[in-house]
Amino acid sequence: MALRRTYSYTQSCDMTIADELDVETGESAVSGELDAVLSPFDPELFFAEYWNKKALYIKGHPGKFAGLFDREGFLRASHKCADLKVGYTDENGWPAHFNIRPDQIPEMLGKGKTVCASVVDLDEPALTTFLKEYKKSFRVAGKFSFNSYLSPDRAGFGLHLDHHPVSILQLEGQKRWWYSSEPGLKQVISNVSFPVDRDVLKLPWVTVERPAEASLCEVVLSPGDVLYLPKGCWHRAQAIEYSLGLTLAMESVSLLDLIQTALLPKLNTVAFRDALPGYPNSSLGAEMPVELEELFASSLEQLRLLIESFSPSELYAIWNQVEAQVQNTRLRAETRSATNLRSVVSTQTS
Numbered sequence: 001m002a003l004r005r006t007y008s009y010t011q012s013c014d015m016t017i018a019d020e021l022d023v024e025t026g027e028s029a030v031s032g033e034l035d036a037v038l039s040p041f042d043p044e045l046f047f048a049e050y051w052n053k054k055a056l057y058i059k060g061h062p063g064k065f066a067g068l069f070d071r072e073g074f075l076r077a078s079h080k081c082a083d084l085k086v087g088y089t090d091e092n093g094w095p096a097h098f099n100i101r102p103d104q105i106p107e108m109l110g111k112g113k114t115v116c117a118s119v120v121d122l123d124e125p126a127l128t129t130f131l132k133e134y135k136k137s138f139r140v141a142g143k144f145s146f147n148s149y150l151s152p153d154r155a156g157f158g159l160h161l162d163h164h165p166v167s168i169l170q171l172e173g174q175k176r177w178w179y180s181s182e183p184g185l186k187q188v189i190s191n192v193s194f195p196v197d198r199d200v201l202k203l204p205w206v207t208v209e210r211p212a213e214a215s216l217c218e219v220v221l222s223p224g225d226v227l228y229l230p231k232g233c234w235h236r237a238q239a240i241e242y243s244l245g246l247t248l249a250m251e252s253v254s255l256l257d258l259i260q261t262a263l264l265p266k267l268n269t270v271a272f273r274d275a276l277p278g279y280p281n282s283s284l285g286a287e288m289p290v291e292l293e294e295l296f297a298s299s300l301e302q303l304r305l306l307i308e309s310f311s312p313s314e315l316y317a318i319w320n321q322v323e324a325q326v327q328n329t330r331l332r333a334e335t336r337s338a339t340n341l342r343s344v345v346s347t348q349t350s
């Protein structure tokens with residue numbers, strides 16, 4: 001039986017806001033070099049104090065991401081992105097979304113809805129170059145990709161958390177964010193959204209309480225600003241007049257992915273794939289057929305021997321293989337099939 005844990009989020013904001021640092025460096029970050037993206041924040045401090053631990057807001061300057069992506073690029077990408085959708089709240093208060101065609105974008109914006117284009121980096125050279133360079137600074141066995149959000153005034157997604165870290169790059173206009181400075185959930189197997197008017201959410205794998213509004217940090221992102229959120233940080237956002245941003249999703253494989261990758265090739269044998277025998281219903285009592293008992297016992301013994309033959313260093317080697325695969329190729333479909341990556345497209349990010 002799966003363990004159910006109850007988490008509550010009550011902590012207050014701490015000193016994770018770096019806006020007191022000098023922001024007048026004028027350095028472009030379109031190359032994707034981590035130093036430039038985090039500038040003026042220290043990358044070593046970022047990895048030591050914030051990566052996977054705490055949210056970080058970095059004040060930028062308007063030219064920081066100039067030339068990386070814009071509204072024209074959004075419309076171009078809308079024709080070839082993985083998914084084009086708008087979010088809404090259904091009749092029961094649950095966040096939901098529906099897919100749209102590119103020619104519906106003006107209509108949706110006119111109705112006050114945020115349009116999300118998922119995986120916009122495909123065939124966008126500036127974004128591809130950025131991601132390739134940015135990924136060099138990370139050892140993450142997983143895929144980095146960009147989603148983009150175009151919002152009219154006051155539009156944005158409601159309170160939720162994502163199962164992977166994200167970095168939000170503000171490109172045009174402004175957006176107000178509310179977020180928890182630390183993860184509300186430490187272990188996250190899917191994105192979690194709160195329906196309106198509900199303070200406790202019971203999921204099959206966890207029960208969560210809505211974080212107190214006063215506990216959330218609040219910041220307005222302007223062009224050039226960056227907001228890093230570890231996986232599991234609560235957040236919601238709302239555009240101020242107009243907003244265009246990129247969300248850099250940093251996905252990674254799970255332990256289950258690695259174990260499957262390690263074991264499945266060795267279990268893909270004729271003996272394991274052979275169909276099990278069937279029996280006349282009238283011939284079976286409460287006892288297990290001897291034939292099945294012997295087969296199950298010998299198969300489980302093989303499985304035990306196989307598992308015992310693995311060591312942590314071998315799993316680490318497979319983890320590194322996944323990392324190398326993702327580093328060296330675009331691998332959207334290939335990576336998913338080869339490593340059982342949990343998911344390619346986030347269904348609820350903002």
Ligand SMILES: [Fe+2]
Pocket residue numbers: 160161162235348349350
């Ligand atoms: Fe999100």
